[in-house]
Amino acid sequence: MTKKLLIFDFDGTLIDSVPDLASVANIMLTQLGKPTYPIHTIKEWVGNGARALVERALSGSIEVDNSLSIAEIEAAERLFYNAYEAHDTSKTTSYPDVDQGLRQLKDAGFTLALVTNKPIRFVPKILESLGWTPLFSMVLGGDSLPVKKPDPAPLLHVCETLNFKPAQAIMIGDSINDISAGKQAGIDTVGLSYGYNYGKDIRDSNPNQTFDHFAELLNWLLK
Incomplete structure (x- = not known):
């Protein structure tokens, strides 16, 4: 990869x-x-x-x-x-294979970032409760910048701040907002079908890859 x-x-x-x-x-x-x-x-x-x-x-x-x-x-x-x-x-829990998977990806040398539309004030508490705070090199909430996904600016801001070109990144999400932001930023996208996408199939947004389970994403990234 x-x-x-x-x-x-x-x-x-x-x-x-x-x-x-x-x-x-x-x-x-x-x-x-x-x-x-x-x-x-x-x-x-x-x-x-x-x-x-x-x-x-x-x-x-x-x-x-x-x-x-x-x-x-x-x-x-x-x-x-x-x-x-x-x-x-x-009641907020991680999906199957996500906890161990994030740690595997970090150990494999990937840089992990989090870009959510959730207000940033609610994010650190959840990350801490899951033990994920050390895993992410950068975390942006929906109000960290003047715009949020599907605007590409948060993704481009992460790339610039962490010194990566968009071509070196992948946007991984469950909704059209994630896929649209990635496409506009020139970043490859992965859609996960199990999340929240307004009742629509994430495949309709035409991500570069689609997986039904986080374990499948892991296998693809780590192969």
């Missing part, structure tokens, strides 16, 4: 955080006196960051209600953040 920089998405790629995100979204909705939703519905709203999840929850749909005011959205977002900070995130 000539590629040496692996840029990973977080939610839906390395961790299954939907159980906790759904709980927190429903806490927010309950506080607002609005209807709550089952986990399988909320799962399809995850992937564009906290603000988008809040907007979709308020709308009860992946299509955001245009009548929502900025003040209403921001008030709900504050409730969401407060609930998430107070929430026990023990």
Whole structure:
């Protein structure tokens, strides 16, 4: 494998955080006196960051209600953040083979980076709880820069900061946001089919490679 920089998405790629995100979204909705939703519905709203999840929850749909005011959205977002900070995130777990796999990749000489649309304030706690903090050379959240995925800027920022050319990197993720960002950055992309992609097959986004299990990705990278 000539590629040496692996840029990973977080939610839906390395961790299954939907159980906790759904709980927190429903806490927010309950506080607002609005209807709550089952986990399988909320799962399809995850992937564009906290603000988008809040907007979709308020709308009860992946299509955001245009009548929502900025003040209403921001008030709900504050409730969401407060609930998430107070929430026990023990239901957020790594997918099969990810924990050992990340360590194998690090030991094999790959440089690992994390680029997520999750607000950065929530990322270190999860990384620490999983014991992954030392594994990543760089971590960006959805609000670390002025833009987030699918904009290519976070990926290009990682490459520049860690002194890699885009051609030396791979973007690994579960949604169209990851694949689109990678393509626009001139970075090869890998799609993982088990995550959160708004109910759509990641293969429809035409990544360079697609795998159904993290173990298959590992075998491909380490061959």
